[in-house]
Amino acid sequence: MFLLLLLAGLLLQGDAQDQASLWRGNDRSGRCVYSFTVPSPVEASCPQPAAPEVEALKVRLGVLEMLVSQLSERSLLQGEKERLKREMKALQLRMEEMRRETERLRKRPCPQTPAAPPSHPQRDRAPTRPLEDSAWQYGSPAFQELKAEVTEVPVPDSKQNQTGCGDLLSVGEPVSHRRADNIAGKYGVWMQDPEPVSPYGPNMVWRIDTVGTEVRQLFGYEDLEQLSKGFPSKVLLLLDPLESTGATLYRGSLYYQRRLSRTLIRYELAAEHVAARRELPHAGFHGQFPYSWGGYTDIDLAVDEKGLWAVYSTSKAQGAIVISLLDPLSLEVRRSWETNIRKSSVANSFIICGKMYTVASYSAPDSTINYVYDTETSQGKAVSIPFKNKYRYNSMIDYSLAQRKLFAWDNFHLVSYDIRMSHSPAT
Template identity: 70%
Template sequence: MFPLLLLCMCGLLLRGDAQDRASLWKGNDRSGRCQYTFTVPSPAESSCPQTGGPEMEGLKARLGLLEVLVSQLTAGDAGGPQAAGARAQSELQEALNRAVGERNLLQGEKERLERELGGLQRRVEEMRRETEKLRNRPCPPQTPMVPPSPSLQNSGLMRPAGGSSQMSHLMTRPNRQGDSSSLRDSAWQYGPPGFQELKAEVTEVPAPDGSDDNTGCGELVSVGEPVTHRRADNIAGKYGVWMQDPEAVSPYGPNMVWRIDTIGTEVRQLFGYEDMEQLSKGFPSKVLLLPELVESTGATVYRGSLYYQRRRSRTLIRYDLASESIAARRDLPHAGFHGQYPYSWGGYTDIDLSVDEQGLWAVYSTSKAKGAIVISQLDPNTLEVKRSWETNIRKSSVANSFIICGKLYTVASYTAHDTIINYMYDTATSQGKSIAIPFRNKYFYNCMIDYNLAQRKLFAWDNFHIVSYDLRLGRKQAN
């Protein structure tokens, strides 16, 4: 009993001495539960050899979480942080190079636009100075009109066209500069018109010598200088075709002029002008939207219908101008199309339609003809082939062709300023021969030449310019 009592007394004495230095700590553990910690300082040791406690454990836990996050972020990098840094630097350098390249391109484009702007400003300034000069120039005195001599009146050259009291615009003779007296190029706006008309009448009308017959169907003797009627307004007019109906049908009169610009992916607009004067001014009275796209510059008009080749096909279309609808369509048998057998200038000119005194014609080639020109006379109503002729001249070796009085004529070059009409084929005799009639390409790129029966002239489209040529035919040979 005594030893037990002695032990209890020692415990009480120790407890009373330690209560003054004991502490109780309360806090949440790592799982979030409340935890009580009782701390009693050691009576024998002034310091522990190792430090620790809840704060240290919390720091260790947070460090463990950071290590896990770092390992997850760097888990996909095979080469570790250094490889990731190298790749990031490479990507930044590539983006910088692209930005520098784009900046250089923009700088170059800016410089080009500045040069163009400077050129335009210089042109505007030149035009302004020219306008001021023309405004300050005194008006020239008007030269009185000289009536035509009786010899000119009796020669038939001054005869009105279509029963009109005024001379037809296309019957005026060109002056030496190639301008018509009543239909000057749109760029020509100044000068004494009276002098120009007088010059055209006096110096350019050839005196009849009795050896020519310009009303019959003899062979072509000569082609006059080109007369410019209008320049196209935009790039769509670099190539085109223009025409008149020699047998016009109501509601359009005989003076109506038709035009198609043939550059573009949607070539289907047909412009109509009341007469040549309106064409020269650029004021169409009618614009028709064709139901099928047009191929190249081989279209023509005849008896109230437009005849043309459908794009990318050998199909011919007859479009009635009065009803504004397709009246007939038919494939031209075995004809090449879309660049198989064009003229030498290209332009998909595989099929060339034209009209003369004998009706409607098609000039083309076939694989059987091996690229040689084939001439076919067509029925104007059904587009059926009535008869065909095969020549000995390759279509791609000539620049263009036209038909007058059943005779095919070919032009040697479309770019040479001075070239020749070098070949003639007569369908009446089925014989061809070489010829050499001078012909001039005034603007160095002639893409369309056709005979106009209504005015007995050649119509042409030369590098944005609508031009015409006077003709002289020899006397018709007696059978």
């Protein structure tokens, strides 16, 4: 081998004496080795094949990211365009109705008010102005305004009656706030925190689309108006995937069930990390004890005036609804109640003032709230309160303590319901 290297060196000595070199030395193991090098007569440096490929991949990846961003923006803009078209048509119809009403009023003759007799104007004042309140017939205008202010102050019982604890008396018509953009929003959950934690304010609204096997995105909106426009101000990526539509918000944390498990998770929004996780003892999951509409709704979390709740069932309860009051920090069960109504026989449930209410159907347009269980008395009873499923596929119904309304997700639509409560009993 050495002779061959010498021979090659001698052959090249004439033409490349200044370029070729022979090196003799020990390698890392101490073995003597000979190295013969000849510089390239053409290339100044050897090309690096990997660098262009990496750069090309980076360029292609950048182009793909740009295209995805453009498609996403285009989808949002298209949705906003369609919404604005619908609003414009509605305004045009309303303007046309107002124009017709104006024309009708113009053509309608004005009623003639009979002239007052010349004598005794004060005594005959009431007959000439039949719509005037008799209490305001006499006295100076200043006194009337002052008296009006005094009589208007002490009336607010009706509002307290609607929002205080007591029994649910009625549920209003559904009001639509937004329609989901794609199939991922056929069903989901939307909510507000009744006790928000900085940096998020009391008007913040949160939404999760729950169609899919890896549900991780939590969208935040500054208020209901931004939700209706579809412009989130915050998007959080959950570390653990979420199961179904049973999530809720409370004191700055998102509470939800981890996919394919009975594990409950408390995720702090401000810190963006999991603060607690705990199994709900013996709870069914992933289709063992769902609501009648399905959707793996085995564990339904709720918040009301009394705290954080879980609605679920167990094998021991044989499918009957179990209600548990949870510790909001540790997720430990503080106390549980077992009802005598089967979970799969109702479409959904919600809790107000420690009372659980169930909805009979998720698809019937004119359904009812058919059962109530009071955790204070440990007693349940049948009720019949009208409830409307406007879009005929209601997959989530929760009481919003922040709004004192019902929030629901009905076949791509985020809707709310006003409620009316009875007087709370004296304590």
